[in-house]
């Protein structure tokens with residue numbers, strides 16, 4: 001399948017809050033949405049995933065229209081071809097790693113045995129073959145993240161959405177897992193959106209960063225641009241620790 005690009009205008013109201021965000025994520029690239037608590041990151045991600053119906057705007061992935069409010073189009077989450085990795089991974093605790101990865105394929109109607117075989121092959125690919133039979137409770141944070149990523153990628157998603165990918169990890173393993181996640185996402189080569197409050201995630205993983213505050217875009221650009229030329233004190237403070245660290 002050719003990797004499609006994502007084109008979206010997300011307008012969503014949550015109580016008094018209003019998100020108004022335009023996104024264009026080219027094929028084979030990673031966009032990170034960064035912002036403080038309450039800026040609308042989760043609302044944006046859930047809208048892209050189809051879990052929130054936008055109040056206006058559209059979401060297109062390649063030629064496919066997933067949402068178009070004016071035209072009355074809303075494709076439900078399960079039929080959007082969107083892979084989501086939630087911040088606490090949401091692995092089924094009573095299923096093994098392989099069964100977790102196989103779950104989506106089995107739900108799509110693939111015979112259980114075949115789904116499990118393909119899941120095991122995926123786990124081998126991400127160096128977790130030895131843990132295929134282990135339940136999530138016995139995995140480290142980094143391993144659980146890999147299983148969650150495999151569970152999403154095995155379905156060959158047109159767009160991959162990651163919600164705070166480092167949030168469940170302790171500070172000491174974060175940097176290592178971040179680097180590993182970066183190489184796995186590059187290997188996936190798809191169209192990816194990451195939502196994070198941590199500028200270090202965005203700088204390490206993204207081709208483009210969108211800084212969100214109070215539901216609107218403050219600045220967007222490639223990481224080096226945001227570090228070198230922040231539009232205001234808030235963006236400057238976000239990336240202050242990285243000044244001088246990016247070529």
Ligand SMILES: Nc1ncnc2c1ncn2[C@@H]1O[C@H](COP(=O)(O)OP(=O)(O)OP(=O)(O)O)[C@@H](O)[C@H]1O
Pocket residue numbers: 014015016017035036037038039040041042043044197
């Ligand atoms: N179901 C809801 N009803 C009313 N208001 C909501 C609802 N969900 C979110 N909000 C409000 O929308 C705003 C944006 O919330 P959102 O969770 O998208 O922000 P966020 O950037 O993801 O924050 P955090 O980093 O804390 O998760 C907040 O002011 C929040 O209180």
